[in-house]
Amino acid sequence: MAIVRSIGRGAMTVLVINTIIGSAIYGVPSEIIRLVGRASPLAMILAALAMAIIMLPIAEVASQFSEPGGMYLYARTAFGRFVGLQVGWFWLLAITGGGAAGANLFISYLAAFFPSVTHGWSHVLAILLLIAIPMVANYVGVREGLILSIFLTITKLLPLGLVIVLGLLHLSHGMSFHSPASIVSPGWNAWLTALLLLIYSYSGYEDALVPTGEVAQPRRTVPFALGTGLVICALVYTLLQFVIVATVGASPSDHPLVDTASVLVGHSGASFVAIAVMVSTYGWISGAFFNAPRFAVSLAAQSDGPAFLGRLHPRFHTPSAGILLYAAAVSILAITGTFLWVVALTAGAMMIFYMATCAALIRLRQLQPDAPALRVPFGPVFAVMGIAISLVLLFQLELRQVALMSITAAIATANWCWARRSTRKAPSEELRGVY
Numbered sequence: 001m002a003i004v005r006s007i008g009r010g011a012m013t014v015l016v017i018n019t020i021i022g023s024a025i026y027g028v029p030s031e032i033i034r035l036v037g038r039a040s041p042l043a044m045i046l047a048a049l050a051m052a053i054i055m056l057p058i059a060e061v062a063s064q065f066s067e068p069g070g071m072y073l074y075a076r077t078a079f080g081r082f083v084g085l086q087v088g089w090f091w092l093l094a095i096t097g098g099g100a101a102g103a104n105l106f107i108s109y110l111a112a113f114f115p116s117v118t119h120g121w122s123h124v125l126a127i128l129l130l131i132a133i134p135m136v137a138n139y140v141g142v143r144e145g146l147i148l149s150i151f152l153t154i155t156k157l158l159p160l161g162l163v164i165v166l167g168l169l170h171l172s173h174g175m176s177f178h179s180p181a182s183i184v185s186p187g188w189n190a191w192l193t194a195l196l197l198l199i200y201s202y203s204g205y206e207d208a209l210v211p212t213g214e215v216a217q218p219r220r221t222v223p224f225a226l227g228t229g230l231v232i233c234a235l236v237y238t239l240l241q242f243v244i245v246a247t248v249g250a251s252p253s254d255h256p257l258v259d260t261a262s263v264l265v266g267h268s269g270a271s272f273v274a275i276a277v278m279v280s281t282y283g284w285i286s287g288a289f290f291n292a293p294r295f296a297v298s299l300a301a302q303s304d305g306p307a308f309l310g311r312l313h314p315r316f317h318t319p320s321a322g323i324l325l326y327a328a329a330v331s332i333l334a335i336t337g338t339f340l341w342v343v344a345l346t347a348g349a350m351m352i353f354y355m356a357t358c359a360a361l362i363r364l365r366q367l368q369p370d371a372p373a374l375r376v377p378f379g380p381v382f383a384v385m386g387i388a389i390s391l392v393l394l395f396q397l398e399l400r401q402v403a404l405m406s407i408t409a410a411i412a413t414a415n416w417c418w419a420r421r422s423t424r425k426a427p428s429e430e431l432r433g434v435y
Helices: 007-022 028-062 071-079 080-111 120-139 140-171 180-184 188-201 205-214 218-248 256-265 267-301 322-336 339-344 348-367 378-396 399-421
Strands: none
Touching: 007 140, 007 205, 007 218, 007 267, 028 071, 028 188, 028 205, 028 218, 028 256, 028 348, 028 378, 071 080, 071 205, 071 267, 071 348, 080 120, 080 180, 080 205, 080 267, 080 322, 080 348, 080 399, 120 140, 120 267, 120 322, 140 218, 140 267, 188 378, 205 218, 205 267, 205 348, 218 256, 256 267, 267 322, 348 378, 348 399
């Protein structure tokens, strides 16, 4: 069955924005203010620059592929099946745990309006309904799933944009520039911690790379979407942090965005933020349902997973098996609460993705020197810098998180052993209907 390349530059950029802006922006401002005070908007900019260093090698590597799979496929091509499966499983468990965590966060904020959804069968039914909507939308068509993701992305940006606009209008007296003392006084340790936290807040765009098989002109579209998406997210993050500091100051607060919204929109500020969090979280979940099932397609296409995972629905042309499996996994983790151990390893898993993909730039330049792809000036230098930044983050993990990561590595190794021992026909003969 022919592939449907229906994702253009605009849609791909929206997918990148959707995967970056989730619920973190509602929790990060308070911690950044605590660490660096009134200089926190500057921290947003510096973190975006650090992420850009990591993103540049990833953009070059991604521009060489027109098949689904994302970082799993990049690592597999550069370093072989074993490394590819390690990267793939870390990514899969992270996005599955993220989906379950997002569903529970949504329900926790929904409880402010409907308290019964926090326990019993009401809790189970609320989670199942929450997951069913993006599952059905993505099952019945690529276009339908994409439209839902785009709609929720625009909807999640509206409340953030409203706070920014109202905040800037509220500052009729102007905003003074930071003095050098406000930048230096927090100390290097505080700045490093803030940057590490914010780099995590800028992550997620790697999820949007998985459905590359449905992207029109991926060698041009993907780098454009990554760069544009990061710039837009950096602008939103920085302006929002600027408005918060300018409106309520840099005094410690657990909910600075709620405090800011209360000043700008009145006593309904808390409800306003609760609705904004739910919309933002649901937008991320919708994007995950579009991206994650394509990983199953790539596994099958590379003979690293059962062939049925790669077959498209005969009517809707969607990876139906992957969608149903992802919905089942997210539902089970969300209902049972076992998503917490997956969330615990997400930060470390993210560093594995980034290091592997940055290293893939160096390797692919050796293997495919004449590949028709974006060539980032000083690409190997940026790749080494990206690996160094990722290593710094990786060494921040606790021992418990490292132990959980070893479980993921063991699962990936078992998959590798199964794939090696399996006798399969060539994908072109066996995986009919696959990308």
